[in-house]
Amino acid sequence: xxxxxxxxxxxxxxxxxxxxxxxxxxxxxxxxxxxxxxxxxxxxxxxxxxxxxxxxxxxxxxxxxxxxxxxxxxxxxxxxxxxx
Amino acid sequence: xxxxxxxxxxxxxxxxxxxxxxxxxxxxxxxxxxxxxxxxxxxxxxxxxxxxxxxxxxxxxxxxxxxxxxxxxxxxxxxxxxxxxxxxxxxxxxxxxxxxxxxxxxxxxxxxxxxxxxxxxxxxxxxxxxxxxxxxxxxxxxxxxxxxxxxxxxxxxxxxxxxxxxxxxxxxxxxxxxxxxxxxxxxxxxxxxxxxxxxxxxxxxxxxxxxxxxxxxxxxxxxxxxxxxxxxxxxxxxxxxxxxxxxxxxxxxxxxxxxxxxxxxxxxxxxxxxxxxxxxxxxxxxxxxxxxxxxxxxxxxxxxxxxxxxxxxxxxxxxxxxxxxxxxxxxxxxxxxxxxxxxxxxxxxxxxxxxxxxxxxxxxxxxxxxxxxxxxxxxxxxxxxxxxxxxxxxxxxxxxxxxxxxxxxxxxxxxxxxxx
Numbered sequence: 001x002x003x004x005x006x007x008x009x010x011x012x013x014x015x016x017x018x019x020x021x022x023x024x025x026x027x028x029x030x031x032x033x034x035x036x037x038x039x040x041x042x043x044x045x046x047x048x049x050x051x052x053x054x055x056x057x058x059x060x061x062x063x064x065x066x067x068x069x070x071x072x073x074x075x076x077x078x079x080x081x082x083x084x
Numbered sequence: 085x086x087x088x089x090x091x092x093x094x095x096x097x098x099x100x101x102x103x104x105x106x107x108x109x110x111x112x113x114x115x116x117x118x119x120x121x122x123x124x125x126x127x128x129x130x131x132x133x134x135x136x137x138x139x140x141x142x143x144x145x146x147x148x149x150x151x152x153x154x155x156x157x158x159x160x161x162x163x164x165x166x167x168x169x170x171x172x173x174x175x176x177x178x179x180x181x182x183x184x185x186x187x188x189x190x191x192x193x194x195x196x197x198x199x200x201x202x203x204x205x206x207x208x209x210x211x212x213x214x215x216x217x218x219x220x221x222x223x224x225x226x227x228x229x230x231x232x233x234x235x236x237x238x239x240x241x242x243x244x245x246x247x248x249x250x251x252x253x254x255x256x257x258x259x260x261x262x263x264x265x266x267x268x269x270x271x272x273x274x275x276x277x278x279x280x281x282x283x284x285x286x287x288x289x290x291x292x293x294x295x296x297x298x299x300x301x302x303x304x305x306x307x308x309x310x311x312x313x314x315x316x317x318x319x320x321x322x323x324x325x326x327x328x329x330x331x332x333x334x335x336x337x338x339x340x341x342x343x344x345x346x347x348x349x350x351x352x353x354x355x356x357x358x359x360x361x362x363x364x365x366x367x368x369x370x371x372x373x374x375x376x377x378x379x380x381x382x383x384x385x386x387x388x389x390x391x392x393x394x395x396x397x398x399x400x401x402x403x404x405x406x407x408x409x410x411x412x413x414x415x416x417x418x419x420x421x422x423x424x425x426x427x428x429x430x431x432x433x434x435x436x437x438x439x440x441x442x443x444x445x446x447x448x449x450x451x452x453x454x455x456x457x458x459x460x461x462x463x464x465x466x467x468x469x470x471x472x473x474x475x476x477x478x479x480x481x482x483x484x485x486x487x488x489x490x491x492x493x494x495x496x497x498x499x500x501x502x503x504x
Contacts, residue, residue, distance in 0.1 A: 011219065014154035032155055039218045047214060 003049075003069050010044035011037050022066045030065075038063065049073045095264045096338035097489075098271075098331050099178020099324035100433050101170040105141035105317060105421055109173070113430070114437035117445040118465050122420045124304060124315050130282040137294035139302045140280055141317035141422035160232060161199040161220065162279040167191065167229035168236055170320030174273055175237060178324035178336060186330075188241030188269040190260040191230035192252030192276035194425035196245065199281045200224040229277055241269040247425075250390070252276050253321060254428025254477035254485040258345040260325050261487075270330040275322035276426030288316060291355070295391060304423070305449035306389040306416035307396050307461045314390040317422025321429035339436040340491040343377070343472075346370030350482035357395040357480050361402035367486040368406045368474060375488040379407045382488075383470025384444055386431040387459075388478040389416040390423040391449065395478060400457035411460040413468065419449030428477035432487065435473035439491035444468045 004017035007026075011033065024030045026037075033041075041063060045051040051073055053059050062072040102109055105123025106116035116123075123141035132138040143166065148157055151169035160168065171189075175182055200223035207216050222228060227245035234243050242263060248255040253276025260272035288294050295302050295313035304315040331338060348370070350363030358364065372379060385403055389396040396416075403414060417434050421427060438445050446464045453461070475487045 010217070012158035014158060036159075036219060036222075043214065043218060 003066055003073070006044055006048050007041065007066070010040050020066060024065060026063060026065055045069065045073075049076070051076045093264065093327035093329050095261045095325055095342040096328050096331050097323050097340050097342070097432075097436060098326045098336045098338050099174050099180060100339065101173030101175075101177060101320065101322045102430070102433065103143055103146050103166060103170050103173070104319040104321070104430065105143055108145055110177070110433050110437060114434065114441070117417060117420055117434055118438060118441070118443055120446045120448055120465065122448050123317070124420075124422055127285070130285070132285070135286060135289040136292070136296040137289050137302055137315070138297070139315055140285065141315060141420075142280070143318050159219065161223045162281075163193065163196045163199060163229050163277055164223055164232050166279055166320040167196070167233055167277040170277060170322045171233040171237060171273055174322040174324050178326070180271060180324050181334070183238035185240045186270035187239045188243060188260070188263065188272045189230050189234050189239045190242075190244045190246065190256040190263070190272050190274040191227070191233070192246045192248065192254070192256030192274070192425055192428070193226075193229055193278055194247060194249050194252050195278045195281065195284060196229040197224050197226045198284060199279065200228075202281055202283055233273065239273065241272070248483045248485075249479035249481060250388070250423055250425055251428060251477035251479035251483045251485050252425035254432070254475065254487055255347070255483065257323065257325065257342070257429060257432060257487060258347055258485050261342045261345050264325060264327050271324060271326040273322055273324055275429030277320040277322070278424040278426045279318045280316050285316060293392070303449050304391040304419045305451075306387065306391050306419050306447050307400065307414070307454060307457045307459065308391070308450045309452040309454040311391040311393060311396060314392050314418065314423040317418070317424040317427060319421065319424065319426055319430065321426045321433065323429060323432065338492055339433070339440070340489050342487060342489055344371040344374030344488040346374070346486040348484045350478070350484055352482045354481045357392055358398050358478065358482060359394065361398050361405055363482060363484045364399055364402035364476065364478060365405050367484040368402065368476065371474060371486040371488040377472065377488065379412070380410060381472055382407075382412055382474050383439060383468055383472045384413045384415060384435065384474075386435050386473055386475040387414050387416045388476040390418045397454070397456045399476065399478065400459045403459050413444055413466070414459045414461050415444055416447050416461075417445065419447055428475065428485065431475045431477070432489065435475055435489060436491045439468065439471055439473060440494055442467055442469060
């Protein structure tokens, strides 16, 4: 829920964190985010979770859904699972 | 596809969008103006603590989500929202086909980008570069409002933003009219949009140009002997200007016609009002000359007078010089809606709708004539059967625009189904 809250806050989404399913695609047909959102999301993940997304391939892989973002945070931290 | 115009085409006004301190929609705007109401009220959107002035004419009844999808709305700042919503109203009113190479946009604004710029600078200074939100950065650009409208409605003709302070909207309409006469597009959505940001208000307050509570109620009183400064206003006022051939091809009705434009500069310091009338006289005369009419033909002047001691006096002298002994009726709507960059477009629609209805609106705030302003200003609405209006806009720093228009009677051009 922490990740969902950060997404809603930084992208000013017109919905609550609870409205985002863990596996819904963030871009395109799912949540409907676009390339400008990617920029903001990458900065927010760095600010709030210390995750650095340095290349486009990693961004494509990791920003598909809340689940993939949580996985990335967990990998980065290499510690207890983050909550979605 | 809408055909481009030719130099022989007339320029007609086929639609208007209005989001104002007097309400939403041009007919509501005219109703309220004619009833003598004012949109000026104490500011509630931010604190005015420590200021000399505490009032403004703020847009009322505006719910952006009624006009803009939620996922888009989150991206736009105050002026962007106002611009998109007003543009939608203008397009709907004109029944203008969008998604066209032949439709352009000329936006007059003094505040586009301001809210986002202030927000960005604040975050930059207080939290550092990493905290500056990327999402809103595109809104910090001065032409953001015009660009958003073009993107949303597919206006692929010329896209221009004009910042001429208080004269921005009338400058935009003059520019768009010239563009249509030159055949550069079939239609332009043009006019202005402005909103007040707290620092913007505080700077005006600090400069001492706003009407303070100074033994009198804080108010805008154009041409009145007691005037002591202007009151800031807000709003979106956009019109659809179209070549007469393009309008005829699609069976569009029109509110009226632009007959002439005039532009000039007054020789005055950057933030000062003109101190002598020659610049205003030249712009008014140029508009009359281009329209092929004389001062005697003009029904009413919608003045730029904004309750500032200097500007109102100089504009009155300019009107006296152009009209000679004739006491042409003079109106200023700034007692009702305040001073802002979009107000020239508001004056245009006020002129067209009020002349169509055969009534000149009152100059709200005017009660005590000033011998230093020798013009025929009325405190109440009065009947009028003429059709020609001369509209003035003066910016501090000296930019001057005048527009000569002819109002069409309601039954002169019937609104027919959109053939576009």
